[in-house]
Amino acid sequence: LAWPPVVITSRGGEATMDYVRKRRVDLSGSDFEEVPSDLLVDLKNAEVAEIDLCNCPNLTALSSEALAEIASLTSLPCTGCPSMPWPPDLVRSRGGGAVMAFLRGRRLDLANGTFTEIPLQEELSGKVAGEFLLEIDVSNCKNLEKIPVDLLCAMPSLVSLECKGCPELVTPPPDVRDHGGRAVMAFLRSLSESSAHILRLALCFITPPGGAKTTVLPSLLTDSPSSRPRKGGTIGMYRSVWEPE
Numbered sequence: 001l002a003w004p005p006v007v008i009t010s011r012g013g014e015a016t017m018d019y020v021r022k023r024r025v026d027l028s029g030s031d032f033e034e035v036p037s038d039l040l041v042d043l044k045n046a047e048v049a050e051i052d053l054c055n056c057p058n059l060t061a062l063s064s065e066a067l068a069e070i071a072s073l074t075s076l077p078c079t080g081c082p083s084m085p086w087p088p089d090l091v092r093s094r095g096g097g098a099v100m101a102f103l104r105g106r107r108l109d110l111a112n113g114t115f116t117e118i119p120l121q122e123e124l125s126g127k128v129a130g131e132f133l134l135e136i137d138v139s140n141c142k143n144l145e146k147i148p149v150d151l152l153c154a155m156p157s158l159v160s161l162e163c164k165g166c167p168e169l170v171t172p173p174p175d176v177r178d179h180g181g182r183a184v185m186a187f188l189r190s191l192s193e194s195s196a197h198i199l200r201l202a203l204c205f206i207t208p209p210g211g212a213k214t215t216v217l218p219s220l221l222t223d224s225p226s227s228r229p230r231k232g233g234t235i236g237m238y239r240s241v242w243e244p245e
Helices: 013-022 037-045 064-068 096-105 149-153 181-194 213-222
Strands: 024-026 050-052 107-109 135-137 160-162
Touching: 013 024, 037 064, 064 096, 096 107, 135 181, 149 181, 160 181
Parallel strands: 024 050, 107 135, 135 160
Antiparallel strands: none
16 A cells, blocks of 8 residues: 555544545644654655644744745644744744744744734743744734734844734834835835834813913913913914924
């Protein structure tokens, strides 16, 4: 029997049917510290689509390059592996497809999230990830309100930030987002390098006639009492611009 491969049939009937139906190999609960290299070669030849490594308590590392070379592999679930620091928990929690996108494409898939700020954990914003990640996708995050500009710009390898479909997001503006992730990162890096803080506050005083609107405003701006004759008053609108020190 040439097919299914021996590496599959040797794992029993259920494993064989799982492979035949879904091209899936279940290695969950294994006690190895690393997936054996000869097993990865066999799985590459078997053209598997998914390898399940969940709940492997002793697994300490993934053979990222060998796994990426399995062209047919699109999913690598690996939650419940407490001894393995990489990929970070945030990536693993997004499912097997997100893990393979991270390992093969150096891409962090956070699309359709419910967060208000990008949940970049320490291991994703540190030196290792900062020199590894090429792309972050936060598309269609309906509650996303803010992007950590300085943190993202401190990641030298990051070239793309997809953020279309985020209606609560103000910066970058929609016309920049519509041009794609690379345009967004170019905008953010330019903003980080040449931006300046602008302090602006709009105040509006509404009182009956003689309510001291024109007197109170200069007092607030100069931090010293101001007085005006009671007769006359301000007719219409009084406008003043204050430049903070």
